[in-house]
Amino acid sequence: MAEEKEDKKEETTEKKKSPMMLIILLLLVILVLGGAAAGYFLFMAPKTKEAEAKNATKAAPQAHQVQQGTYIPQRGTLAGPIGPIKDLDTFIVNLTDAQGTRYLKVKIGMELSSDQLSAEIDKKLPQVRDEIITLLSSKSFADVSTVAGKRELKREIISAVNRHLATGQVVRIYFTEFVIQ
Incomplete structure (x- = not known):
């Protein structure tokens, strides 16, 4: 029991x-x-739709205008022959984001106006890379996460690099690798 x-x-x-x-x-x-x-x-x-709308409403230059030595081709001209391409090494920078640490890894190909320009870029490579690194690191995630933001970034890179060139100009920028983490 x-x-x-x-x-x-x-x-x-x-x-x-x-x-x-x-x-x-x-x-x-x-x-x-x-x-x-x-x-x-x-x-x-991702950021709210308001932040994306704010970035989209920024005034974008017309596709046929030339600004600060920047050539932006007219519609339909991309189908033609392209100039020589100069590939740059990979860029890895911190983005200026208040929400935390984000990194941008980008590999850039530059279409040049002439073959001789490649030699000038090789001589001025530290200045060219410095301009691009400074520009990339000043961007936030919201600035580069949209298609419009990437196009604007291309325009800014072209303008920044062309300021250092005397024998020709960068015609187009191609992102061959673009990773945000």
Whole structure:
């Protein structure tokens, strides 16, 4: 009889512990999932539509204008022959983002107006790379995450590089690798 009472006590305490452990485990799972969701929305979620609309409404120059030594081809001219291409080494820079640390890894190919320009770029490579690194590191995720932002970045790179060139100009920029992390 005494043994039966002890067995019953053990069973009742086990039954009481089981629902309590289940509740604690369930609360722990909910807490972890909530923390993961909050972390995603704070650090990884894309900017709001308002920020994208703000970037899209920036005044963009017409496709046939020449600004600050920047040549932007007219519609339909991309189908023609292209000039010599000068590939630059990979650029890895920090983006200026208030939401956290983001990196931009980009590889650039520059279409040149003449073959002789490649030699001039080789001589001025430190200045050219410095201009591009300075420009890239001044951008935020919102600036370079949209197609319009990438096109604007190409225009700015062309303008920055052409300021250093005397024997020709960079006609177009091609992003052969573009990774934001």
